[in-house]
Each structure stands twice: as structure tokens, then as C-alpha cells.
Amino acid sequence: RHVRQRLRRSGGLARPLAPPTDNCPNGSSRPSHDSVEWEGRSLLKALIKKSALCGEQVHILGCEVSEEEFREGFDSNINSRLVYHDLFRDPLNWSETGETLPGGPLEALRALCRRTHPGPVTIALDSLSWLLLHLPCTTLCQTLHTLSHQDSCRGDSSPGEQVHVLGLLHEELHGPGPLGVLSSLAQTEVTLSGALGQASAHILYRRPQQRPTHQTQWFSILPDFSLELQGGPPLEPQPYPDPRVPSMDPTTHLTFNLRLSKKEREAKDSLTLPFQFSSEKQQALLCPGLGQATSHIFYEPDAYDDLDQEDPDDDLDV
């Protein structure tokens, strides 16, 4: 079963997945589609790590996991570059403690559009699915468009002032309409699936005035969220012993005997099978020994029998 993940990302960032050319205009975005079986948060974190290592500031709008859980696995160098906007703890203001981000999810998203920090920045939305389930699709799309094009509005866009928007989308939760719309907003789509325990990413690049290109990349994510690219699809896995489960001998506690003792084996070998035609048997059949009763057939014809002594096969021309 293929599960898909989409990551939304704007161009210009050194992509770990190495596209052929990198001339993306400012403000493009890339959604990443995932599924229950092939989760996409690890890939999102791996891409965030890459952005952070490039010196970018990363803003994360976190709706689905807590800040502690999201920062897990990153070292302090990376973590210092991440700004986590917490929409997880109280997104709908049920606690009424005043700790929640004012204005709810939409306002939080719009606030990201109004950033004043100079320099390239990556905005990660974890997740687009959560936003899509809680905000009207049109509002979300308009806000996303503003988010990725904020530099062009300013008028002083220099090549370094790029905004990269990364979004995590759980494909099974949405219908084709919203998926299509988000897809059209994106410059790159990464759909995750896998086989034999190995994850793969199907990447679709859309560049203006060019045909979209497809690429499939097998990869794995290391515990420190570094991305490791694999050459090709995985081979059939070699069976290897599972260290946790002690190998159980299935031949213990059986109700029947699987092995023979020496005496039993000898008795078995010396047994003649009833329908095995040996020379002794042949002799016994041909020459009935003395005292061996020969068999007789007694036949009493009744009134309806027609005894014909002629051989019925006489008229055959064989």
C-alpha cells in the first residue's frame, strides 16, 4: 500500500535531495505528503536541520506535537536556531489561562507573515493537515500565498532574502479538492512511501515555464536527523536472527515422535511393503506350495442365464 507525504518548500534552499538546477524564485513552497504507515515528521525535521545548518533561522508552527517532542533529537546548536510557535498546548483556548497564542491558529499563521528578522528564513508548518482541518481552505491558501510571497511585497528582495515554506500534510485526511489546491500552490511536492521497511520519496518539481520533473529517491533518516540517500530500492531482506526474541525450538512439546531409535530404524528398514513386487513374491504366486489352498469359484446358473461357450472375442479381427 502506498502512503504519501507531501512537503511544501520554497526554492533556493540547498535541498538535501539534490535537484538538477536550483533556480527557484523567491517564495515557492513544498508540501510533504505522509501517511500513517510512512510518517513524514522525521523528514521534516531532517530538512529543518539542513536549513539550520545553512545558517537560516527556522520558525516552526507546531500544532501536532509538543515543543519538547519536536526538539528531541536535535543538538543544542540546531535548537538555538529554531523558534517554536506552540499551537499544541492550547490551540482552541479551552484552558482560558491566557497562555495560548492570541487570535488562534489563523492569527499565529499571519504573524509569521509579518516577520521582521532579516536574512533567509525557513517556515515549517507541522502540520498543514491540522490547519486545513481547522481553517477554511481558501483562507489557508491565501495566507500561505502571502507567506511565501512576502518578500516580493516588500520591494527590496535580494537573492539572499528568501522565504522557504515547508509543510507536512497527511494525505489520507483530505479530499482531492484541498489536496489539489495545496498542490498548485507548491513548487515541489514530496510524496513518501516505501517498501520492505525502506522509505522512498517521490519528488515532483514544478518550475515556471518548464515541464514538471519527477524523481524517486530512496532514503533513510539517522537518529540525529541526518538524511542518508540510498542508491536504489532495497533488496529482499536477508533473514537475520532477532536478538530480542530467544529462538524457540518448535519441535519441543510435540504430541508425536519426530525421531527414531536404532531399533525402530532397523525394524522400519526390514519391513517389506505389501505391494512391493519382489522375486520371492513372484515365486509364491506362480507356484502355489503344497498345502496351500487353491481357490475355487462355484457358479450356479439360474433360469435367466445364457451360457454361451463360445469365446465372444472370436469375431474380432485382431
Next chain:
Amino acid sequence: TARECGQLVFLEGLKSAVDVFFRPQEEPHPLQFLREANSGNLQPLYEFVQEALKPMDSGEAAWRCPVLLVDDLSVLLSLGVGAVAVLDFIHYCRATVCREWKGNVVALVHDSGDAEDEENDILLNGLGHQSHLILRAEGLATGFCKDVHGQLRILWRRPSEPTAQRDRSLTYQYKIQDKNVSFFAKGMSPAVL
């Protein structure tokens, strides 16, 4: 006895649902959504959970990590609650029980299978995405069997733990007994060996 000493708090949905109609409307009730015309939200239910599980700060030895068992979420859908509202409820339970109080939440959802139930699918998949561990219990593909009642597939979704890829998923078969369940590897039922 666990109920008596406060270790177990049991909200009996059926009984409680009847109660909600015989109380004055101003009093908050966990199943308040039953009285509301539109699908509403499950905030009162969440507040009940919060109240029931919050660690006592009276100085005496509190119970250790709280566990919330929800049986089952598909019923809430049948009662008219929207899938997103149920997911929000579980979200808040996770934020409080798991993150704040370091406890665990276990929830049951039924898979509608071939019957195309969009709301249930959103709930099922949404819950899967919120989970660290998924246990899928299903019947055997070959049909009914007296000694093997079904198959359990365990899927780990916690990427931060450095587990090898092959440990992500395990499948066991099981037989349900009177007060117990016995598990065995596929094809290794004691009745077969």
C-alpha cells in the same frame, strides 16, 4: 477496590448520557454535547478528564503516571460529534495527560472496513497520526478459526527512537480466553503444533 480508593475513575457513558437530560441545563456535564443542536465540541468531556486525572497536590502519595482509556471513539461519531471535534478532544488529552502529567492515553476506534465512512476514516487516520503506537486487531484473512481468534499488528511511529527499520512493525496472532489473551507468532498456535 481500585474504584474505592480512587485509583480508578469510571465514566459510564450510557448511564451518564441518560443523566444529562434530567439535570438542569446550567450545570456542566461531561456529555453536554448530547444536548446541543450542532455537533459542538467535547470541551466539557475534556474538563471532566482533566478533573478526574489531575495529580492531587495535598501532600499525600499521589498515583504515578495517569492512564486514560477511551472505549470507544467511534461511538462519539455515531452520536453526532464531528471527526475533527473528536480529534481535538484527543489532542487536548494528549497535551495534558501525556505531556504535562507524563501519562498515557489509549483509545479505541473501529475501522469501518469496506463501508465507506468518510468521517470514521478521518478519525481513524487522524488518530493514527497522533499516535506513537498503533495496534491493529483484525480477523484472519482465511476466515474464522476456533483456536486463533485474530491477528494483531503492532506499528511503532516514534521516529525519535533509534530503532532499526525492521523493528517498526510486528504481527502476532492471538486467542481470547476467559480473562486472558494468549499471543503467539504467526502459525505457531499450540493447537497447530
